[in-house]
Amino acid sequence: MLDSLDIWPPGPGQPLVSQQPDAELISILKQIDTNRMRATVEKLVSFGTRHTLSNQTDPVRGIGAARDWIAAEMRTYAAASNGRMVVTVPSYVQQVSSRIPNATVISNIVATLTGSKEPNRVYVISGHYDSRVTDILNFEADSPGADDDASGVAISMELARVMATHQPAATIMFAAVAGEEQGLFGSNFMATTLKQNGVDVQGMLDNDIVGSPKADDGTIDQFDIRMFVSGLPASNTANQNLQLASIGGENDSPAHQLARFVAEVAQNAVTQMNGKHIFHPIFDGKRNVNEPPQKNFD
Numbered sequence: 001m002l003d004s005l006d007i008w009p010p011g012p013g014q015p016l017v018s019q020q021p022d023a024e025l026i027s028i029l030k031q032i033d034t035n036r037m038r039a040t041v042e043k044l045v046s047f048g049t050r051h052t053l054s055n056q057t058d059p060v061r062g063i064g065a066a067r068d069w070i071a072a073e074m075r076t077y078a079a080a081s082n083g084r085m086v087v088t089v090p091s092y093v094q095q096v097s098s099r100i101p102n103a104t105v106i107s108n109i110v111a112t113l114t115g116s117k118e119p120n121r122v123y124v125i126s127g128h129y130d131s132r133v134t135d136i137l138n139f140e141a142d143s144p145g146a147d148d149d150a151s152g153v154a155i156s157m158e159l160a161r162v163m164a165t166h167q168p169a170a171t172i173m174f175a176a177v178a179g180e181e182q183g184l185f186g187s188n189f190m191a192t193t194l195k196q197n198g199v200d201v202q203g204m205l206d207n208d209i210v211g212s213p214k215a216d217d218g219t220i221d222q223f224d225i226r227m228f229v230s231g232l233p234a235s236n237t238a239n240q241n242l243q244l245a246s247i248g249g250e251n252d253s254p255a256h257q258l259a260r261f262v263a264e265v266a267q268n269a270v271t272q273m274n275g276k277h278i279f280h281p282i283f284d285g286k287r288n289v290n291e292p293p294q295k296n297f298d
């Protein structure tokens with residue numbers, strides 16, 4: 001798996017070695033239905049546009065139709081959770097700003113699966129369901145947004161569906177947010193609400209532009225995930241940052257550590273994903289990425 005160990009310097013510390021998934025995780029991964037995820041993306045595309053400023057009451061076209069469909073789908077998943085998953089559609093009115101010409105209702109869809117052992121420990125998974133064309137204020141043109149970001153929403157939804165029948169120790173919120181293209185409004189609203197309510201969010205994984213493995217230069221790489229992690233916490237004081245810098249701790253922020261953990265658990269034969277370039281997603285030419293993935297479990 002880590003075939004570049006020879007370049008790892010001697011001394012203290014160990015390179016990350018992927019964890020092998022346990023039986024429950026393998027069963028969860030096997031329940032992920034890629035055909036269903038594709039159907040979710042196509043359904044979201046079928047609303048024509050999901051621009052944040054588009055129609056919110058038309059049952060066929062616009063962001064309102066998409067919002068209602070996502071919420072209805074999530075509720076069918078929650079029905080299988082024995083009451084442990086609850087779906088809400090929190091919303092607020094965003095006042096005029098540079099990309100919001102008129103006061104606009106911004107609605108998120110959130111399926112919250114309460115943890116079985118530590119319900120106050122919370123993780124958030126999100127994608128944005130709004131879309132746009134090049135002209136950021138054009139809310140009428142067709143704007144399919146299949147990989148930006150219906151695919152990220154499909155991840156939130158598919159994980160909600162599968163996890164509804166499992167009992168994770170901590171609480172997980174599966175979210176589809178709006179207003180991203182206009183200025184991260186939906187996710188900002190969600191973060192602010194969580195903070196105001198004193199919720200202990202230990203981590204958040206946002207998925208944007210998923211399932212788009214072809215680079216501008218034509219390179220296709222479907223085995224690497226590119227992760228973007230925040231650096232030093234914004235709440236740090238200047239003194240705290242100085243102390244961290246003096247010991248090289250600027251690379252060990254909580255977000256960096258979470259990303260390392262993701263790399264450690266994600267790269268294995270079951271997921272078929274390759275985590276070794278997760279911080280430096282450079283194609284190394286060692287694997288013929290045009291070959292279809294080998295299915296090595298049933």
Ligand SMILES: [Zn+2]
Pocket residue numbers: 128148149180208209
């Ligand atoms: Zn996006």
